[in-house]
Amino acid sequence: MSSAEQVARAAREASNLLQTISSGQKSAVLRRIRQVLEERRSEIVLANQQDKEAAQREVEAGRLSSSLFKRLDIETGEKYATLLQGVDDVDSISDPIGQVTLARKLDNDLDLYRVVCPVGVCLVIFEARPEVVVNIACLAIKSGNAAILKGGKEAARTNQALADAIQHAIATTPAVEGQTKFPERSIQVVSTRDEISTLLDMDRYVDLVIPRGSNALVRHIQNNTRIPVLGHADGICSTYLDESADTQKAVHIVVDAKTNYPAACNATEALLVHSSVINTVFVEVARALLAAGVRLHADDRSLAAIEQAGLLADAGAAALVSRATDADFGHEYTDLDIAIRVVDSVDEAIDHINTHGSKHTDAIVTEERKSAEWFMRRVDAAGVYWNASTRFADGFRYGFGAEIGVSTNKTHARGPAGLEGLTIYKYYLFGNGQGAGDFGVGQGKHQFLHEDIPIDNSVRDKFVL
C-alpha cells in the first residue's frame, strides 16, 4: 500500500470514529490547539523564517513572485495573533452536527429523522498561505470531518510545524471518561504532488476535495478526480450600470469592486454599461478608475465616450486606455484591469453575464427596483447584488465566522461556504419490526401516515452529543 493510500485509510478510520465525538470534546481539542500554538510560537516562527529565507532566494532568482512571497509570512504585525484568534472564532461558531432538518412519523412506531452529519474525509489542497493549515484543521475538527492537507512547497516547514502542533494538541487533549478518544489522525499532512494524484483517485476514502489557490490548480483538480470538488476556478465578476444608476453609488461601487483587492476572486473584472448612461454616469466612473490607475479595456462605444469626455487629454490616463478584444470578456485579470462593454438593455447585460461570467458574484447599480429584481433573478450566479460591491462575497463578511472556500458549483454548497459546506445529512429510521410489504392496499395492510413531527427541544437534542 502506498503512503498516500495509508493516509487515506487512516483518514477514513478517523472519520468513522469522529461520528461519536461530542461537541464538548471538539471544543476541548480546539482550546488545546490554541494553547499549543501559543507555546510553540517561537519554533513555528523559526520554521517560517527558514521558509522565507529560502523563498527570498527564489524571488531574487526570479523563480517566485513577490506577492506569493508576501503570503508566506505568518509572524509580521498582527498575523500570529490573527491566526490564534481564528481558532477561537471557529470554536465559537455553533456546532452544526446533530441538527434535525426533517422529522416525520411514517406510521405508529416508525419515525424518520434527517440529521446533519459530517461529510467524512476532506482533502484540502492550497498554495502559499500557511495559516490555511490552522484554519482548515479547526473547521474540520468543529464539523467532525477528517482532513488531509497539502500546502505549497514554499511553506513546507511552516506547514509541518503547524500540523505537528495540531497533532500534538489532539494527542494531549485529555480523554473524557466513557467517550470516544479524539482520533489523532483526524488531521494529516502530505507533502508531495505524487501523493495528491494518488489521493485524487481514492473516491473510496475521500468524500470531498477543496482546492484553494490559483485558477490553474483548481482546474487541474477538477479535471483529474471523480470526487466532488468544492471551489471555484475563475472569479469573473461583473458590475452593470443600469439606465437609472446613481453616479455617486456607481463610482464608489465600481472603484471598490475593482481596486479594493484586485487579486481576489470577488473583484470585478467586467463593467457593463447601459447605452443611455455612457456620457453621464459612465464618464465619472471611468474618470475615477483612471485616477486609481486602472487599465480600461473598452469596447468601441465606451471608448468613444471616453474620448468624447476628454479623458484621453491626460497622457498618463490615455496610456491606461485600450480597445477591448473578445478575449477581454470572460478573462480574470486579477490586476488593475477592467473590461468595459456597452449594452442596450438589462437583458443584454444578463445574457452577457450568463455567457461570459463564472457564476460567482455579479452586481447591478440602479435606482429602479424592477430592473434590480429582474437582474438578480435572471443572473445565474452564487451572489447577485443590488447597489453593492462584488467584494462583499466572502464568508467573513456574510457572518459565517469562517470560510472553507467560495464555491461556483451549483450543487451542495454555493457561494462563500462556512461550516455547513462540510456537512451533509443521513436519515435515521426508528421502527418496531416493520417490513415494506406491511404497507399497501388490501386486508391488514397499513397506510403511511406521513405526519410531520414538531421539531421541539426534545427532538432538537435527540442527536446532539
Next chain:
Amino acid sequence: MSSAEQVARAAREASNLLQTISSGQKSAVLRRIRQVLEERRSEIVLANQQDKEAAQREVEAGRLSSSLFKRLDIETGEKYATLLQGVDDVDSISDPIGQVTLARKLDNDLDLYRVVCPVGVCLVIFEARPEVVVNIACLAIKSGNAAILKGGKEAARTNQALADAIQHAIATTPAVEGQTKFPERSIQVVSTRDEISTLLDMDRYVDLVIPRGSNALVRHIQNNTRIPVLGHADGICSTYLDESADTQKAVHIVVDAKTNYPAACNATEALLVHSSVINTVFVEVARALLAAGVRLHADDRSLAAIEQAGLLADAGAAALVSRATDADFGHEYTDLDIAIRVVDSVDEAIDHINTHGSKHTDAIVTEERKSAEWFMRRVDAAGVYWNASTRFADGFRYGFGAEIGVSTNKTHARGPAGLEGLTIYKYYLFGNGQGAGDFGVGQGKHQFLHEDIPIDNSVRDKFVL
C-alpha cells in the same frame, strides 16, 4: 454546432427564462400536461404497443430480458391511471423555489438573503420504464429546471409520444399577461448514445446528471463526466442481527428486506449475525429465508449453525445453501440471494458495512437502544435503520411525494431525493452603494452588524413569484 450542443444551449436558455416563472404558471403547465396525456392516451398506448411488439421479438431472440420487457409497459391495469395520478402528485407538492433559508443584516441598508433556486439544467438518463419521462418532466417543471431526457431505445416510440405530449402541453398553456411565457424547450428528448457522450462533456450548459438504471449505466456516467452526478451505482444494503435481536422482528424484517422486491437497490444483500445468536435468532431467520426460496451464501460459522439446526435435511433447502466466498460480500445480487457473515461485536458489523457496503441503507435488529444508537451513528450510509426493513429507503415511503432518485453521494443530496435534490440557493445582497473598503478598522469605517433578520411572512414571501 452538433445537435446535442444545440439541445444543451436551448436547455440553458430555457433555464434562464425559468428563473422568472411563477408557481401559478408551473401549476398551469402541470394541469395542462395531465389533460394532454388524457387526450392522447390512445396514440401513446399505440406507440407503447409498437415498442412492446418489437421488444417481444427481442425477448424471443434472447436479446432482451423479460424483466426489462415488463418494465416497458404503460397500459396494463392501473398503469396509465398511475401515470396520470403522478402528475397531480407532483403538482400538489409545495413549491420549494423562493424559500428564504438565511436572512441577515450585514449593516444598515445592506441585507443578505439566501434564497432557494433551481439547479438549472438537468440531464436525466434512464432505461426501460417510459413513465420516467412524465415523472421527471413534472419534477423539473415544478422545480423550475430545464431537463434533457434520454431513455432506453426499447421504449423510444413511447418516450417520444410522451415527450411530444408534454411539449404540446407547454406550448398550449395560455400565457399569463405580463409574465414570462413558459419556455417550450424546458423539456427536451435526445435519443442516441453519441448525443449523451457529447452532453456529458458540456459542463458549461449542464449542471446535474441523474442516471436511473443499472449499476453499469451509472458507473459509466460517473466515470465519463465532470458534471455532478446524482444517483447510486451499487445498492449493497446490510441487515445486522445484534445480540439482543427479537426473533420475530428479525424474521419479518430480513424476509421483507430480501424478498419484497429483490431487484430494488434497497433490498438487503448481506446479513450480519452476532455470534451469540447464531443458534437461536439466526436459525429462525435462515429457516424463513429458505422457505421463501432465498439462496444462502453462508460463511463457515453460519454454515455450521445451519447444518447443526438440521436445515439441510430437506434436499430442496440444502440446494439453496452454499459456502460464501470473499466475492459474496460487497456484491449486489439483485435476486433471491443473500450473503451471511457472523461477527463478534457491533463494531465488527459496523466495520464490515463501512468496508463492503455502498453507503445506501443499513439496518440493525436489536432490543438494546445503546447498540442501535452506536450502529446508527457509526455506519456511514444515507439511511441507518433500527428494527425496520431496508426497503423503506424510498422517496414515496419517506413522504416526499415524488423521487428523482436515491443518492449515495455524500454531497448535495443523500438518500432518496425529492424536489429538494433539484434545488440549490443563491445569495441576494441589497445595498445602498457600499464598498467592502467602507468596513474595517479606523476613522469612519463601518463594522459589520451580522444581525439575523427574522424570517416572518414578509420575508418568506419576498422571493416567491
